[in-house]
Amino acid sequence: MKLLAVIPSRNTIRSEWTKLRSVRSTWILVASAVFSGVALSVLGMSDLLGVPASQVPPGWDPTAGSLKGFLFAQLVIGMLGAFSVTPEYASGLIGSSLAVVPARSRLLVAKTLVVAAIAFVTSLLTTVISFTVVQVSVKGAGLPAAGLGQPGVFGALVGATLYLTFVALIGVAVGVLTRSSTGSLAVLVGALLLVPALAPGLPGAVGDAFGRYWPITAGQAAYTVVPVEGAVSPGSGLVILLVAAVVVTVVGHAAFRARDV
Template sequence: MNLLRSEWTKLRSVRSTWLAALSAVVAGVALSVLGVSDLLGTSSADLPPRWDPTAESLKGFLFAQLIIGMIGALSVTAEHGTGMIGTSLVFVPSRSRLLAAKAVVVAGLTLLISALTTVLSFTAVQVMLGSSGLPVAGPGDPGVARALAAGTLYLALIGLVGLAVGSLLRSATQSLAVLVGILLLVPALGPGLPGAVGDWFARFWPITAGQAAYAVVPGAGTLAPGPGILILAVAAAGITAASHVAFRLRDI
């Protein structure tokens, strides 16, 4: 409990945490709104066949996830960058406990940011779709509440991935580069690879798999929500374990 309190003090006492939290929510909602703005003039008949107003309303995740990942990464790279990690370890020599406390605190904050981003994006987009006479999704509709919960969980898991990447690389700029790669570039370019490799990336790349979890209408060739979020969770746990081992073995 002492450690959680300490890590929470560290996280809340730097302005960049709150700036990042605010930008994640604002940019996430704004991009979600922008994402459907080109549809507003069209009629229901012109909508694509697998029209999913829930997934459509969460397009802003594309950018929000990067900021949330960086909140996780910065919580540890800032300590390495300034050298403060040495002092932290004098106070808490158990590296496992230190990293676990960081993970819990980061997960708590990113869960909150993720929930806000998800709910606000969904609400704003449904209001816009409704006012244009397009079909909307309500939270009571089948699968919608589950999709929103999965979306929140997806973003929060990205926060943990960011923490693990930051802990492995110990540098904010390198973490940003790697996060852009795994969150944006691989999901965009991987499926274009020839044959089975491309198919694997389209289904099983953990980020892509996790994104399938917040669809209400399943996309073509994507995983079902349960296995999708599970693959992301396993991948996040794996990279967290790797960062834990590295943190324990390396000199500071």
Template structure:
């Protein structure tokens, strides 16, 4: 297994798409986070009193995850779909006939890279976002405040989970375009359009949909209508694990 892990690490770090995608992740998470914080800070003085009371500096600075999650998700899809596109998957399966081991190694290596990258950009977006908010005289916070360090780290944990979801989706779909389409639908389209469902279904979807539930780990202020931070992240992890199980089953059952 050590040899398989080293092989997958060599594949991942030698691809140009890895460097470009991680660069896009940093730009989206940190750069967009600073822009959002700047806009929110500039408009804080004009907010109604109720919205001022609900203002969450941590959530403002990490809100860029909505766009950043696609970068790691796309990289996760490419980890496996790229091999199908080039035909390299046949070579990989010849070298590692036990398909479960191959996918486990890919998932493990990618998770390590995604987790480190997610934590770096999560804390980076938070710290620079708070500096930006402080410069506009809007409320800001520090890692020493209750639950703030967990929320900043939660941004990295969330991004890593979405990246691993991309690996699972890419394994099932076996197409880069198809995998990205599914990922965009799951992370952005369903939560956005599902909120308008009638009869309380919209509220249930916001509460229990894996990505919206998982994003609760990045919040500081509690909401009785939504899941708690770790409960919500647990829902996301269960969904990712279930998708990975399906990916293992599909990889073992289908021809390369």
């Protein structure tokens, strides 16, 4: 019975879909995620395109290398998740939404499902286009390129798509917790960019733990084919990120149910 209490109706899901698709910022964020992911991936590989094949660094991973643009695309798709919530608080429309759907759990689950669907398609486009464009460029430069038939490549692309989708779900929870677009951006910048960049520099076991097990850092292993020393396995990294997304979602759900509008 408790499970049925959180399952949204088809009308609730349709309503949330209508809200998101009718807001211009949704499609701006979708386009920005795809464009930035592809453009920055190409830019990130440009320094290797003029290098002879004999001088390619050992352990070079053309699959992971083709997804360097995720560094920024993840922030955009995280904000896509947050923007499914925060504008309603800014405008006061959250009160109207709760008047129509008083069951808060159902409303939040409906929002999350709609964001998950949009984020999955956006993530898939970003992954496939980035991979294809970069591999064509790499192959044209005479460098070793990755192909779908090679071991681990297809799984890495699936992992990459799920990685960005999970980040979007974290964005929804962050939006619920902060109830502010600016606050969500600050939290996501810290979690997605600052902690992975700075925390591993902490001394001793603390730095090692952040460098290996911070959910974002661990999740990035999901789209690697060549093993990285000191990193978790692709499957473990994706599971760590999924667990983090579930935990943050549960916390956001509890806050959404307990707080006033």
